[in-house]
Amino acid sequence: MPIPASQPLPPSADSAAAPADGTVTDRLVEANRRYATAFTDPGMDARPVLKVAVVSCMDARIDLHAALGLELGDCHTIRNAGGVVTDDIIRSLTISQRALGTRSVVLIHHTGCGLLNLTEDFRHDLAAEVGQRPTWAVEAFKDLDEDVRQSMQRVRTSPFLPHTDDVRGFVFDVTTGLLREIDPKS
DSSP, rough: OOOOOOOOOOOTTSSOOOOSSHHHHHHHHHHHHHHHSSSSOOOOOOOOOTEEHHHHHHOOTTTTTHTOOOOOSSSSEEGGGGGGGOHHHHEEEHHHTTTOOOOOEEEEETTTGGGGGGGGHHHHHHHHSSSSSSOOOOOOOSOOOHHHHHHHHHHHTTTTOOOOSSSSEEOOOOTTEEEEEOOOOO
């Protein structure tokens, strides 16, 4: 069974929709040129000021810096589909902690996540369509709270992470903008 193609959404007034004579990437590159004309080197290094790494879903509705009151340079932001703690997230957190000084980890899943509706069948359908089995797992889930707990556990038990005493997990509500903290023991 082929993977259904996503229907394009109408662009919002402030989105990076493709100009009539180019691609979305062309528009982004042009926006960067305008940005660079007024850019001033902030004089910071790669070490986050607040010594925190935030792991979240890649969902475009979540503006992490605004939602958490963060400024440029405050944190490392690590995003993937679902905000799931995978081997690559552990890799990034390990570099963040061991090479760049972070001590805290904040994990954020969200309501209305696309992974709530997927199963590993997605992976099998993809393999049937392209003729090659993906090397990665979908990491779909049915219970947001339980997946946040699993993500916290993966971080806390990783032998590569020296700082696991300040690991907290949350669910971001995309309709209210509020975070709800998840008890790791429930």
